[in-house]
Amino acid sequence: MAAGKRVLITGATGAAGPEVLAAFLDAGWQVAAVTRRAPPSEPEGVKWVRAELTDTEETRAAVDEAVAALGGTPTELKDEIGRPTVEAVLACREALEADGGGAIVTIGAQTAQKPGGRVGPYAAAKAAVIAWSASLAAALRPRGVRVNCLLPGTIDTPANRESMPDAKRDAWVQPRDLGRVIIFLCSPESAPLTGAAIPIG
Numbered sequence: 001m002a003a004g005k006r007v008l009i010t011g012a013t014g015a016a017g018p019e020v021l022a023a024f025l026d027a028g029w030q031v032a033a034v035t036r037r038a039p040p041s042e043p044e045g046v047k048w049v050r051a052e053l054t055d056t057e058e059t060r061a062a063v064d065e066a067v068a069a070l071g072g073t074p075t076e077l078k079d080e081i082g083r084p085t086v087e088a089v090l091a092c093r094e095a096l097e098a099d100g101g102g103a104i105v106t107i108g109a110q111t112a113q114k115p116g117g118r119v120g121p122y123a124a125a126k127a128a129v130i131a132w133s134a135s136l137a138a139a140l141r142p143r144g145v146r147v148n149c150l151l152p153g154t155i156d157t158p159a160n161r162e163s164m165p166d167a168k169r170d171a172w173v174q175p176r177d178l179g180r181v182i183i184f185l186c187s188p189e190s191a192p193l194t195g196a197a198i199p200i201g
Contacts, residue, residue: 005029007186008066008074010053010088011107013040015157016175021046023179032066032074034088059087063095073099089136093145101144103186106133108151110199126151130197137195146194148185152178153201173201 007024011017012033024031025045032047039048047069051062067073073095089104096102108129115123133149140147154160156172181200184190 005187006032006070006072006074008032008034008063008070008092010034012046013037015159016155016178018043019175020179020182023176023183027180027183029183030070030074032070034062034066053088056087056091059091063088063091067095073102093136093140096145097140097143101146103146103148103190104133104136104140105182105185106147106149108133108149108197110151110153110201112151113197113199133197134195141194146185146191148190148193148195149197150178150181150185151197151199153199155201171201 005028007029009017009021009024009031010033012021013035017033021031021033022043025043030047031045032049034051034053035048036050036052039046039050047066049062049065049069051058053059053062074092089106092104096104106129109122109126111119111123112126112130130149130151133147137147152173154164154167154172155178156169156174160172161169178200181198185193185198
């Protein structure tokens with residue numbers, strides 16, 4: 001187990017979540033993850049906490065539970081825009097500031113920068129992730145908290161394969177690769193980097 005490397009992952013049961021979890025586990029991180037339902041039995045080694053992330057009190061309680069389970073404050077990863085994102089980030093922000101620093105990685109989308117004609121609401125939501133992440137990065141940098149936003153292209157998930165059966169997949173982003181980039185952004189090796197919006201795929 002990598003000493004001092006702790007992460008809390010929201011969206012862990014989503015389409016790309018299991019592979020992101022696996023990437024962190026393979027790299028030796030201590031992993032806590034949020035679920036709204038009964039915790040999955042796999043993968044082994046994950047410390048699950050249950051919470052509805054639209055609820056402020058439940059979210060704060062989940063972060064506290066994760067800190068206790070991991071034996072220290074985690075880096076925080078979350079992956080959707082909207083109230084769950086806001087509540088999760090605000091709760092983890094307080095924990096990271098109190099612990100002297102850390103990293104937050106948000107997940108936007110390349111669609112936010114190159115929207116097509118039929119994805120206006122989705123593109124606008126992901127553009128908000130980018131802007132909010134940049135604002136948080138500026139506000140939290142003096143306190144030792146870094147914030148970066150990843151902008152994946154199409155992620156190779158079962159749902160995307162089903163909805164786009166004839167699409168060429170050679171440029172699709174593999175979930176495990178997404179996880180590896182997130183690990184880098186949570187690691188000391190990326191310490192100079194904050195406020196970035198980084199395309200993948």
